[in-house]
Amino acid sequence: MAASAEIEEGTSLQPKFDADGLVTAVATDAATGEVLMVAHMNADALARTIATGEAHYYSRSRKKLWRKGEESGHTQRVVEMRVDCDQDAIWIKVEQAGSGACHTGRRSCFYRSVPLGQTGEPKLEFREGRTFDADATYRRS
Secondary structure (H helix, E strand, C coil): CCHHHHHHHCCCCCCCCCCCCCEEEEEEECCCCCEEEEEEECHHHHHHHHHHCECEEEECCCCEEEECCCCCCCCEEEEEEEECCCCCEEEEEEEECCCCCCCCCCCCCCCEECCCCCCCCCCCEECCCCCCCHHHHCCCC
16 A cells, blocks of 8 residues: 555554644534644654543643643543544543633633624634633642
């Protein structure tokens, strides 16, 4: 099988990491399909997620591996993991523990909408309120 055919049609997990060694990961609620967050995984985060069934990510800003919920307790248990056709994106369906996935205190990181059909600079519209006190939940360094 040709390389691209193996990646697209084969059974071998061959993630296509970017120049920084990362692959995009999208986490959705396994029950509702709601998009909770988009993050990145390096090879270690992906391996730990597969091995433990708990979502692990790589923080580009902190330059370190982290397990979702290690500070907040708002963990993500992976129910199913999928890879896209060319293996450069990971989709994980999770059971989200706690009140939310977003570090701002909301259930989802996608809490604002962009209005369509307008000219000029769009003003974001809030669609979701806070579900927990982020300042009390996360240690700020």
